[in-house]
Structures are given as C-alpha cells and as structure tokens.
Amino acid sequence: MHYRIPGLILGLSLTLSSSASGQVVRGVMTVTGAEMH
Amino acid sequence: MARDAISRLYDVQASSVVYKKPQARGKYDHGTVTFKARKGKRINLDKLHESVWATRLSGGTSSGLVRLDVTAVGKLARAGRQLVLEIPDSKKTFVLSASNLRAGSKEQVAFQKARETQGSGETVSVTGQVQGWHGRWPRMLSSLPPSPRTILVTGFEKVEKASP
Numbered sequence: 001m002h003y004r005i006p007g008l009i010l011g012l013s014l015t016l017s018s019s020a021s022g023q024v025v026r027g028v029m030t031v032t033g034a035e036m037h
Numbered sequence: 038m039a040r041d042a043i044s045r046l047y048d049v050q051a052s053s054v055v056y057k058k059p060q061a062r063g064k065y066d067h068g069t070v071t072f073k074a075r076k077g078k079r080i081n082l083d084k085l086h087e088s089v090w091a092t093r094l095s096g097g098t099s100s101g102l103v104r105l106d107v108t109a110v111g112k113l114a115r116a117g118r119q120l121v122l123e124i125p126d127s128k129k130t131f132v133l134s135a136s137n138l139r140a141g142s143k144e145q146v147a148f149q150k151a152r153e154t155q156g157s158g159e160t161v162s163v164t165g166q167v168q169g170w171h172g173r174w175p176r177m178l179s180s181l182p183p184s185p186r187t188i189l190v191t192g193f194e195k196v197e198k199a200s201p
Contacts, residue, residue, distance in 0.1 A: 022048050022079025023129050023186075025162075026108040029070045031039050033100025033174075 039102075040070045042088040048078040067103055079124070082107075082167070083181065090178040101173035108164040109188065110196060113155040120152055122163050122188070129185070136165055136189035147193040154195065164192035 040056045043049055049072050058068040074080045109131055111124040122131040133151055137144035154161055166189045169182035 021083075021127060021129075022074065022081045023124050023127060023131070024074070024080050024082060024107040024109045026073040026164075027043075027071070027080065027085075028106040029039055029043065029072075030067055030103040030105070031070065031101065032067045032103050 039089055039092070042092050043070055043072050043085065045088055046080060046084055048074050048080045048084075050075045079127075082186070086178070086181055090175075099173070102171050105167045105170040106165065106191070107167055107188065108162055108192075110160060110162050112158065112160060113151060115155060120155055121185075122161075131163070132185050132187040133163060133165075133190050134168070134187050136191050144189075144191050148190040151190060151193045154193075160196040162192075162194050162196050163188060163190060165190040 040054055044051050044054045053071070053073040055071050056068060057071070058066060072080070109122055109124060111122045111131075113133075114121050114123050114130075116130070116132075120133045122133055124130065133148065135145055135148040139145060151161065151163060167182070168187040168189055
C-alpha cells in the first residue's frame with residue numbers, strides 16, 4: 001500500500017508512523033547461504 | 038541482501054548496520070547482520086519482514102534466516118498466565134518465555150529477574166530470540182511469522198527506576 005503513495009507523502013507517512021509502530025531498538029539477524037548478506 | 042533490506046528501513050540507523058561473517062570456511066556459513074534504531078525510534082518487525090521480502094530472495098540456494106535476536110524496551114505485565122512486555126505507544130506486545138530452563142543458567146536467571154520485576158512499573162530492556170523467525174528463503178518470507186510474538190529471553194536489565 002505504501003508504494004502507491006506519491007514520494008513526498010510516502011516520506012511523511014513513514015515519519016509519522018515509524019516510532020509509533022515500532023517494537024525493537026536493536027537486532028541481530030543470523031543468516032546463512034549464498035545470499036546471506 | 039538482508040543487510041541492504043535492513044538498511045532501507047527508516048527507523049534503522051544506517052551506520053549501525055554491520056554484516057559479519059564469523060566463519061569464513063565456506064559460502065554456507067552463518068553470518069550476522071546487527072542493527073539498531075535511530076535515536077528515539079523503534080524498528081517495526083512487520084516492516085523488517087516486508088523489506089526482506091521485497092528483495093525477492095530466491096529459493097534453491099540453501100539461503101535463509103537462522104534466527105532473529107532483538108532487544109525491546111517496555112514495561113512488564115501479566116496477560117493471563119503469560120508474562121508480556123508492553124511497548125509504549127504501540128498496540129504490540131511480546132510474550133516472554135524462558136529460552137533455557139536449566140536452573141542457574143544465564144537465560145533462566147534473566148527470565149526470573151523479569152518475572153520478579155513485573156508489576157513494579159519499571160521500564161526494562163529485554164533481549165532474546167524471536168520465536169518462529171527462521172527458515173529458508175523464500176518460504177520463510179511468504180507470510181508473517183505468528184503473532185503475538187514470543188521472545189525467548191536471553192538478557193534482561195532495568196532501564197530506569199520507577200518514579201516515586
């Protein structure tokens with residue numbers, strides 16, 4: 001849904017919604033395989 | 038690719054994203070991507086999943102997610118018999134579970150401290166593995182792992198003392 005919104009509004013939307021919807025402050029993702037990074 | 042997908046997230050501090058390949062013995066060794074939120078922000082795991090999905094990682098390469106460890110800050114509460122971490126200004130909560138039941142283990146001690154702190158109103162930081170976040174690409178990415186999310190606790194600390 002986000003991808004259909006014009007760029008300027010997209011940026012504003014993410015700014016406003018980001019901290020309210022987030023859950024974690026740090027992370028470590030462990031991956032494997034040829035496309036791991 | 039996973040590293041780039043994480044870096045694209047608005048709430049991630051781009052300079053914090055570091056990829057490490059601890060064992061350089063072969064292309065299928067495990068590697069880690071560490072990341073942290075911008076100051077005052079939090080990272081949305083739904084958006085993280087969506088961003089990795091958007092890379093269209095292909096199957097048949099033995100690539101995949103081994104595990105996801107996170108640190109979340111919030112307040113502890115009870116939901117029925119479960120210990121949960123409530124995230125401020127968010128409708129999301131994490132169910133907390135012991136990752137190691139062996140008495141005296143670091144993980145068991147951390148979980149026990151969390152249980153004892155519940156009800157104090159203190160802000161706490163909980164670290165642990167997110168249950169269900171593992172599997173090969175692209176199957177692991179085809180749908181969001183189950184919710185509410187469970188953190189298998191490996192670390193715990195109080196962030197600040199409760200207000201008098």
